[in-house]
Amino acid sequence: MTEVEPPTVTELNKTFYIPHHAVLKADSTSTPLRVVMDASSHVPGKMSLNQALYSGPKLQRDLVEILINFGLHKYVMLTDIRQMFRMIQVEPRQRQYQRILWRPHPDSPITDYQLNVLVFGFTSSPFLAIRTLLYLADKYKDFPVASQILRTQTFVDDFTFGNDDLDMIENMRDQLIGLLSKGKFELRKWASNTRSLLDGFPEEHIQNIDFSFDSESNVSLKILGLKWSPVKDQFFFTFKNFESKCTKRTMLSELARTFDPMGILTPITFHTKILIQRLWTLGLGWDEIPPKDLVDKWSHFKGDLTVLSSFALPRHIDFRDTYSCHLIGFCDASIEGTCTVTYLRIEYRSSAVKAHFLLAKSKVAPSQSVSLPRLELDAAVLLSKLLKYVTEVLKDKICLADIFAFSDSSVALSWIKNSPHLWKTYVANRVAFIQERVPPNKWHHLPINRLTRWKLLVRMLTDFWKRWKTEYLHTLTQRSKWHFPDKSTPRIGDMVLIKSDNEPPLEWALGRITDLNYGTDGIARVASVRIAKGILRMPLVKLCPLPTY
Structure with a gap:
């Protein structure tokens, strides 16, 4: 930023002053x-x-393609450029x-400044930034691996790359650092599933x-965002609680903040x-409360989000020692809309078989009445697009034995x-559209309504935990329910669960009482419990004896 003189009258048509304001994001790293x-x-x-600027052709890679490729390697690394635009x-x-x-202090005079670097918020800035990286890749031929990363594994200022060989990924890392240093770029926020890297x-x-795979500029705005844990090497979702009043404005605002590029959360x-x-067909005002049925569905949606706290999806798809790989897709429709999902089925030489989720998509039915068979055909159109896209992404990386569409x-x-x-x-x-992408002989009949099946699974999960809490959990801490000959004191040899305030009940440790410590009053209040990792001394109030019959 350089201080400049105010423009003269003749220079006014050749300058532009940009309005600006500050935004505080407390969770930015x-x-x-x-x-x-x-x-x-x-x-x-x-x-x-922005209306006067050209946006330029699209140069950035598709995020979904990057995420699919991200799962194909045993060892992976992520990083981004520090203040790329600047x-x-x-x-x-x-x-x-x-x-x-600008003025640095409220008491200082207002001064004219000129920005010398790319500005975030300009229509042309993303194109110019990515074009700069591609220029580095073309100019410096002595970094062939890093040049390939810049061309195929970059999303704006983020880089994801990996390999099944540890020495190779170290070479990729070093080349990337060396190539970007030629442009005076510094890499920060390194992450990997292998600490030695x-x-x-x-x-x-x-x-x-x-x-987080959200754009950092939007990460604080997301109520539901896709993340990756380097330690567990899993994709998972985080969500923010929102208790705003249920109106058209707040519902649309919250629903628009969902980040799920791979369609993992399509059932929700x-x-x-x-x-x-x-909401749009009802013609409600922005601050009007919707009908009760929509408010109930909104409450159900917020309840579904709590289930996601325990959901995780493994990142790595292991292709070592494979016998065959099949791409499988399913499509279904109802009067409400259409949905599709694709999996990669891998058969290994050891005869083991694994199925890996790839992508899913859904689309609501048009407001005009459409027959169910036509909606089923629209679902097949959506699936054909998805299968064609996945085969294009994987064609140079995996040899697919066959494709099945159901x-x-x-x-x-x-x-x-x-x-x-x-x-x-x-x-x-x-x-005609479907046959251009997926040959007719790849289509097969499978009589399953998968939308209904998902609803059934969610209901079963909800009912199970509800019954666990209301019918069983409270009985574990009631002495009157313990089935011991002596109603007041457990015996040596009894099996118990060790309560933990930081873990769900299904993850409580299982142990056996090996000794009881009695007080001067002859009442036992502490027990020695043998678990898998050794012996613990625990107060009896922290032990939940298992019933014996």
Whole structure:
């Protein structure tokens, strides 16, 4: 930023002053206080700066493709560029369109400044930033591995790369550092599922918390965000509690803050899409309370989020010593909408078989009435897109033995397996679209309603924990329920659960009483309990004897 003189009257049409304000993000790991430049602001009848700028062609890689590739390696690393935009200078003649008014202190005079680097919030900034990285990859040929990372495994300023060989990934890491140093870029927030790969980095350059795949500029705004735990090497979701009043404004605001690029939460987010559709069709005002049925569904959605606290998805898909790999997709539809999901089925030479989740998508049905067979055909269209996309992503990395596409609609399958010219326009166009992406002989019939099955599983899970809490848990701490000959004192040799305030009941340690310590009054209050890791001395109030019959 450089201080400049105010423009003269003749220079006013060749300059632009950017409105700006501060945003405080207490959970940001780098810069909790940020200045936001509003290049879309304009006076009535005039263009904004963003309207006058070209956005440039899309250069950034698809995030879903990056996440799929992220799961294909045993050893992985993540990092990002420190203050990427501020490391890239703008051509001097263009800086006059990046002026601001600023004063370092409320008592100081307002001064004109000119920004010399890329500005976050400009339409052209993402293109220019990524183009700069690609320029480094093209210019420095002596970093071939790092150049490939910049071209294929970069999402704006984040890098994800991996390998099944530890020495190779160390070489990738060192080349990436060397190549980016040519452009004066510094890498921070290193994370890996293998601690030895982080040796040698200063502690402040290592990210010791779970890695979020949200854009950092939006991470504090998300109520539901995909994260990766380097220690457990698992994907999981975090969510923020929200207790705002149930209105159209608050519901749309909260629903828009879900970050699930791979569709892992499709069984939950599908119902949120239906809520959004209903809210718009009702024509409610922004601050009106929706009908009771929508409020109940909203409460049910918030209840579903609590289930996610224990959900985790393994990151790594192991391809070592494989015999065959099959790509499998399912599609289904109801009057409410369509959904699809894809899996990778791997058979190993040891005869073991594993199925790995890849992607899922859903789409609500149009507000106009559409027959169920046509909705089933639309589901097949969605699945064909997904299968085509996954095969393109995996074609240079995995040899797929075959592809299987399943639908529970006999009518839709009869359309797909015949020539498009036999059907009317609506069906013919979609059948032709499907057949271009997935051959008819890959489609198979599977009579299962998977939307209903998901609802059943959620209900079973909810009812189980409800009954656990109301019918059984409280009996563990009631002495009158212990089945001992002596109603007041447990005996040596009894099996017990050791209560822990920090763990759910199903994870409490199991042990056997080996000794009882009696007080001067002849009453035992402490017991020695043998567990898998040794012997613990625990007060009897912390022990839950298991019933004997």
